[in-house]
Amino acid sequence: MAVTQDHGPAAAAARPAMPRTRRRRSLLGGPLRRAAIWLPLAALVVWTLGPFLISVSVSFKAPAQVFADPGLIPDEPTLDAYKRVIDRPGFRSALWNSVVIGFGSLILTLLIGVPAAYAFARFRFRGRHLMLLFALLPMLVPKVGLMFPLFLVAVELKAFDSRLFLILVFTGMLLPLAVWLLIGFFQAIPRELEEAAAVDGASQLRMLFHVVLPLSIPALLTVAVLAFREAWNEFELVLALTQTSASRTLPYELYLMQSATGIADYPLQNAFALLTILPLILVYLRIERYVAEGLLSGAVK
Amino acid sequence: MAEGNPTPDAATATRIVGWQHPLIAYISSAPAMIIVAVFLAFPVLYAAWQSLFAITPLSRETPFVGFGNYIAVFNDPAFWSSLGRTAIFVAGTIALGLTLSIIFAFALNRIVSGLRFIRGLAILPYIVSSVAAALMFRTLFNSDFGFPNQVLEFLGFEGIAWLSNGFYAMIVVILAQVWTDLPLALLFILGGLQTIDKQLTEAALVDGATGLRSAIHISLPLIVPQITLATVWFSFKAVTSLGTVLALTGGGPGDSTQLLTLEMVRLGFDEYDTGTAMALVIIIFLLNAGLTLFYLSLQRKFGMK
Numbered sequence: 001m002a003v004t005q006d007h008g009p010a011a012a013a014a015r016p017a018m019p020r021t022r023r024r025r026s027l028l029g030g031p032l033r034r035a036a037i038w039l040p041l042a043a044l045v046v047w048t049l050g051p052f053l054i055s056v057s058v059s060f061k062a063p064a065q066v067f068a069d070p071g072l073i074p075d076e077p078t079l080d081a082y083k084r085v086i087d088r089p090g091f092r093s094a095l096w097n098s099v100v101i102g103f104g105s106l107i108l109t110l111l112i113g114v115p116a117a118y119a120f121a122r123f124r125f126r127g128r129h130l131m132l133l134f135a136l137l138p139m140l141v142p143k144v145g146l147m148f149p150l151f152l153v154a155v156e157l158k159a160f161d162s163r164l165f166l167i168l169v170f171t172g173m174l175l176p177l178a179v180w181l182l183i184g185f186f187q188a189i190p191r192e193l194e195e196a197a198a199v200d201g202a203s204q205l206r207m208l209f210h211v212v213l214p215l216s217i218p219a220l221l222t223v224a225v226l227a228f229r230e231a232w233n234e235f236e237l238v239l240a241l242t243q244t245s246a247s248r249t250l251p252y253e254l255y256l257m258q259s260a261t262g263i264a265d266y267p268l269q270n271a272f273a274l275l276t277i278l279p280l281i282l283v284y285l286r287i288e289r290y291v292a293e294g295l296l297s298g299a300v301k
Numbered sequence: 302m303a304e305g306n307p308t309p310d311a312a313t314a315t316r317i318v319g320w321q322h323p324l325i326a327y328i329s330s331a332p333a334m335i336i337v338a339v340f341l342a343f344p345v346l347y348a349a350w351q352s353l354f355a356i357t358p359l360s361r362e363t364p365f366v367g368f369g370n371y372i373a374v375f376n377d378p379a380f381w382s383s384l385g386r387t388a389i390f391v392a393g394t395i396a397l398g399l400t401l402s403i404i405f406a407f408a409l410n411r412i413v414s415g416l417r418f419i420r421g422l423a424i425l426p427y428i429v430s431s432v433a434a435a436l437m438f439r440t441l442f443n444s445d446f447g448f449p450n451q452v453l454e455f456l457g458f459e460g461i462a463w464l465s466n467g468f469y470a471m472i473v474v475i476l477a478q479v480w481t482d483l484p485l486a487l488l489f490i491l492g493g494l495q496t497i498d499k500q501l502t503e504a505a506l507v508d509g510a511t512g513l514r515s516a517i518h519i520s521l522p523l524i525v526p527q528i529t530l531a532t533v534w535f536s537f538k539a540v541t542s543l544g545t546v547l548a549l550t551g552g553g554p555g556d557s558t559q560l561l562t563l564e565m566v567r568l569g570f571d572e573y574d575t576g577t578a579m580a581l582v583i584i585i586f587l588l589n590a591g592l593t594l595f596y597l598s599l600q601r602k603f604g605m606k
Binding site: 036037040041043044045047048049050051052054055058066067070112113115116118119120123124125126127130134137138139140141142143144145146147148149150151152153168169171172173175176179204229232233234235236239240250251252254255258259264266269270273274276277280281284288 | 323325326327329330332333334336337339340341342343344345347348351401404405407408409411412416419421422423424425426428429430431432433434436437438439440441443445446447448451480483512513533537540541542543544547548551562565566569570575578579582583585586589590593
């Protein structure tokens with residue numbers, strides 16, 4: 001049980017005072033201590049999963065059923081809401097846009113971020129000190145503040161409502177974190193490996209591709225997932241930079257749908273929301289460990 | 302993973318002559334620098350410049366007005382009331398967010414290995430977009446069939462019209478914001494707890510301290526840096542929050558959840574008052590930066606290092 005964690009046999013043997021305190025605790029604090037750990041854990045599970053469960057439950061009901069049958073498990077579960085979401089042309093085009101923009105941003109971020117991170121990690125050159133500023137920029141410049149200036153820039157460049165412009169913008173947002181994560185990882189790779197390759201006459205490019213990158217797959221995976229998630233979930237900038245279904249992504253489409261329907265069609269809205277989350281959950285379940293670690297090392301700037 | 306401290310060992314870097322030519326470094330880092338400069342740094346300078354002009358759709362001329370737009374913003378009562386609501390929203394998000402993430406992190410830190418999946422579970426909200434989260438909370442807090450009202454009615458109380466009452470709408474918006482932003486803060490604090498030397502807490506237990514006392518007097522002071530980081534994170538997300546509030550309440554009912562960011566969108570995209578909206582953009586930037594500096598100075602002042 002969790003309680004025994006800090007009273008290992010080794011600890012008990014090392015400290016003669018242990019048995020006395022332990023007896024006192026088992027009499028007085030035992031059940032209380034257990035509750036002090038289990039109660040917050042139960043609360044955490046309810047807090048995290050609650051909104052998901054309600055949403056899933058509602059999405060399997062018919063619109064009228066939502067009010068008539070408020071129970072968690074639907075009396076007559078139906079896939080009707082999901083069918084209606086998939087039949088919507090708006091959903092299909094938004095899904096396609098999200099896929100294009102998500103993968104576009106991911107690929108461009110890696111293509112541009114990897115060489116930059118490698119240069120920052122391994123070379124000494126004037127301007128390296130700019131990197132800290134570079135990495136801190138997203139914290140200083142929140143996306144919500146970029147909506148309006150970027151909208152004006154897009155109009156000026158005739159790039160408003162364009163998927164390519166969104167990909168470029170997202171890449172700009174993602175690069176600082178991506179480069180930062182990759183630098184940390186590249187620096188952890190022993191320099192001797194590349195020096196050996198250099199002695200053997202390998203070029204810089206060969207070194208990057210044959211020595212550094214194969215060792216960095218976890219970092220590349222983390223960056224790829226984080227980049228895709230950002231592009232997939234972004235709402236504010238899509239709201240500012242797109243207008244038609246030719247470039248609108250899923251969160252904006254969801255927002256339009258929920259503010260457009262007169263009497264809220266809860267099953268439809270929740271089915272839509274869950275379908276947008278589903279691909280990320282499927283990816284995430286496989287690589288949760290990388291994501292957690294990547295987030296941590298990226299955030300501790 | 303190594304922390305990104307970019308200080309190479311000068312001796313090893315030049316051990317092999319000609320191994321690294323600076324030109325290669327410039328060429329390979331230039332695209333990243335340019336894209337970030339164009340899409341992240343330039344827009345801010347552009348906004349700052351534009352905020353000094355009176356730009357409205359009504360006239361073709363854009364006269365230079367200096368700080369006129371800022372003065373107009375400060376003279377607008379709508380600005381001050383939305384600033385006040387933003388303050389409540391930010392303070393509420395930080396208070397609830399920190400409380401929950403500290404409690405949850407302590408519980409997760411004591412978890413046995415068989416329950417490690419709970420940590421994975423706790424990060425799930427991180428992959429939900431702000432709009433989807435807002436929609437889930439709209440469903441959850443529906444006054445007819447929502448779960449909280451079902452519980453209230455089961456207990457014999459009257460259900461609450463969560464989203465049509467300004468006070469409760471603010472609470473729901475704060476809950477949704479904390480729900481989306483909690484995972485990362487939880488990871489920060491959990492990371493801090495895991496670096497604490499187990500011997501310290503064990504020694505306190507031997508001396509007769511209870512788990513709670515050792516948590517408050519030993520662990521908590523040691524994770525002040527991580528708590529500060531979590532505070533900065535919650536504050537940053539709350540000050541710049543738009544999607545959650547827009548999709549959940551749209552600023553309503555009335556304008557009881559009309560935050561500064563929503564006010565910016567209203568000025569810029571609904572009223573086409575570009576100059577004033579840009580002034581508001583800059584004010585939001587400064588507010589965010591000022592708050593971050595404030596938390597860091599608090600940590601320096603009261604934090605036990």
